[in-house]
Amino acid sequence: MAKRPDHVLYKDCADWQSASALSRSLVAAHGPARITQKRTSIYVDRALLGLLSPTTQSNTPQTTKQRPSKLETAINDVGTATFVAGRARSRTKAQSRSQRMIAELEHAYRHAPADAMSSWSKDTVCRFGFSIVSRVNRVAGLGVSILEYGGREIIDFGTALIDGRVVDHVATRSNVASKTTIATCRRLSSSAKPLVAAFAADPGTVGPALMVGALAAYTSSGGLDGDGGAPDLDIALIGIDAHRSLFTHSIVAGAVIETGLVSLVDLINRAHAYLPSVHDPLWDEINTRSARIGHAACRGASVGIAYHLGIDGLAQPAAYHNLPFSAPLEVHQGILTVNAGAEGGAAIAGPVIPEAKPARKRDVAGIAAGVITTVAALLFWG
Numbered sequence: 001m002a003k004r005p006d007h008v009l010y011k012d013c014a015d016w017q018s019a020s021a022l023s024r025s026l027v028a029a030h031g032p033a034r035i036t037q038k039r040t041s042i043y044v045d046r047a048l049l050g051l052l053s054p055t056t057q058s059n060t061p062q063t064t065k066q067r068p069s070k071l072e073t074a075i076n077d078v079g080t081a082t083f084v085a086g087r088a089r090s091r092t093k094a095q096s097r098s099q100r101m102i103a104e105l106e107h108a109y110r111h112a113p114a115d116a117m118s119s120w121s122k123d124t125v126c127r128f129g130f131s132i133v134s135r136v137n138r139v140a141g142l143g144v145s146i147l148e149y150g151g152r153e154i155i156d157f158g159t160a161l162i163d164g165r166v167v168d169h170v171a172t173r174s175n176v177a178s179k180t181t182i183a184t185c186r187r188l189s190s191s192a193k194p195l196v197a198a199f200a201a202d203p204g205t206v207g208p209a210l211m212v213g214a215l216a217a218y219t220s221s222g223g224l225d226g227d228g229g230a231p232d233l234d235i236a237l238i239g240i241d242a243h244r245s246l247f248t249h250s251i252v253a254g255a256v257i258e259t260g261l262v263s264l265v266d267l268i269n270r271a272h273a274y275l276p277s278v279h280d281p282l283w284d285e286i287n288t289r290s291a292r293i294g295h296a297a298c299r300g301a302s303v304g305i306a307y308h309l310g311i312d313g314l315a316q317p318a319a320y321h322n323l324p325f326s327a328p329l330e331v332h333q334g335i336l337t338v339n340a341g342a343e344g345g346a347a348i349a350g351p352v353i354p355e356a357k358p359a360r361k362r363d364v365a366g367i368a369a370g371v372i373t374t375v376a377a378l379l380f381w382g
Contacts, residue, residue, distance in 0.1 A: 007036050007043035010052065015040060101280050108274040116274075120267055128259040134349075135251035138342035146338070147370030148363050155369050208289070209296035216300030217307070220257070226311030229304060230257060246322050249309060250339045254346055257301045262351050265294035295351055302347035309340035328378065 013019035023037040026044070036043040044052070109117075153173070160169035199206040222229030234248040247253070272287040312318065313336030320332050 007045050010042045010044040010049060013040045013042065097280065101282065104275050104279045104283065105271060107276050108271040111274045112270070116270060120263070120270060123266060124259060124263040127262055128255060131255035131258050131346075131351075132252070135255055135342055135346055138345045139251060139338055142338050142341050142345070144362070144367060147374065148366040149370075150366075151369030151371070151373065152363055152366035154373055155365060205289075205292070209292050212293050213296035213300035213303075216297045217304040220301040220304030221307045222304075226308045226316065229308050230254075230301065231305060231308045231312070242321050244312070244318055244320050246320055249312060249320065249336065251342055251346070254302050254305045254343045257305075258298045258346070258351050261294045261298050261301070265290045298351040299347050302343050306340045306343035306347060309336050309343060313337035313340055331378065 011022065013022060019037055019040045019042060022042055023035055026035045026042070030044075030048055034045045034048045156173075157166075157169060160166050195206075195210075199210065220230040222232060230253050231249045232243070233253075234245040235243050238245060268286055268290050272283060275283055313333045317329055317333050319329055320335070323332065323335075
């Protein structure tokens with residue numbers, strides 16, 4: 001097509017296809033008399049050149065961006081308005097549901113018997129007392145067991161030394177220790193099998209409890225390095241000068257967390273009985289799953305606290321700040337480690353009231369030997 005005399009260069013395109021596409025769009029918009037295409041160049045009359053966008057009046061190849069039609073603009077506006085309205089409705093619906101659930105909980109609180117909350121408060125205090133007592137018993141039992149077994153080993157080694165059987169004695173005790181370790185590992189492995197089987201049979205019920213327990217353990221421990229978590233809350237509450245308080249770096253922290261979680265589950269179960277007859281179905285799900293989830297959180301928190309105390313006692317030794325007596329650092333480490341073991345026992349037992357068991361017979365001679373050895377070591381180090 002020959003270029004008309006009154007036409008001037010509008011644009012050089014990269015190829016003939018691009019030029020043809022641009023030429024067709026301009027012809028459709030301004031008419032064929034005002035547009036000329038010659039190979040890859042587009043020419044327009046001088047009057048039209050001033051009307052076109054200055055950003056497109058260059059010789060660099062580029063794609064012409066057409067202005068959307070009124071219909072396209074209307075459709076886009078309607079779509080945007082629909083999306084915004086949908087988001088607003090979803091947000092309003094969530095807010096209205098939460099407000100409705102709060103109102104239902106208030107209804108349950110108002111219609112509960114007068115002594116319901118006082119009974120719940122008394123049960124909470126009793127639960128905290130049980131948690132403390134059970135953990136103190138574990139600490140005392142673990143400490144006595146360490147003295148007992150350590151003292152018995154000292155007595156047996158002394159006897160073997162007198163009789164000239166030291167080598168045989170060491171070999172025998174090493175063999176016993178190896179067999180005990182293997183048996184403990186097998187017992188732990190066998191105890192995990194029912195959990196794996198339960199998860200395989202009903203992952204929808206067991207899975208959330210496992211996830212909550214794992215999150216509780218990680219959160220309460222402070223991570224793999226044992227920095228932070230529940231025991232280190234004394235830094236935020238009291239200050240760095242009182243770090244490693246006996247109230248946070250001990251079984252007390254586990255007792256507080258366990259009591260709070262169990263009492264919350266108890267409160268939910270009590271309130272569920274006084275909800276309106278027509279209430280949100282989420283309350284039923286919470287009531288059904290709260291016990292399992294709460295117990296899993298208690299066990300996980302105890303595992304995390306035990307891990308943190310174990311790290312502090314073995315890998316990051318430091319003294320307690322409010323211990324009522326003066327002692328070498330090794331004693332502080334021992335107390336931390338014993339507390340870690342006791343909290344680990346609480347994780348295994350879970351937040352349940354165990355049945356009373358008859359006290360086993362203790363080795364008095366072993367305990368005495370352990371106490372004497374410990375006192376002598378303290379005097380020597382002191």
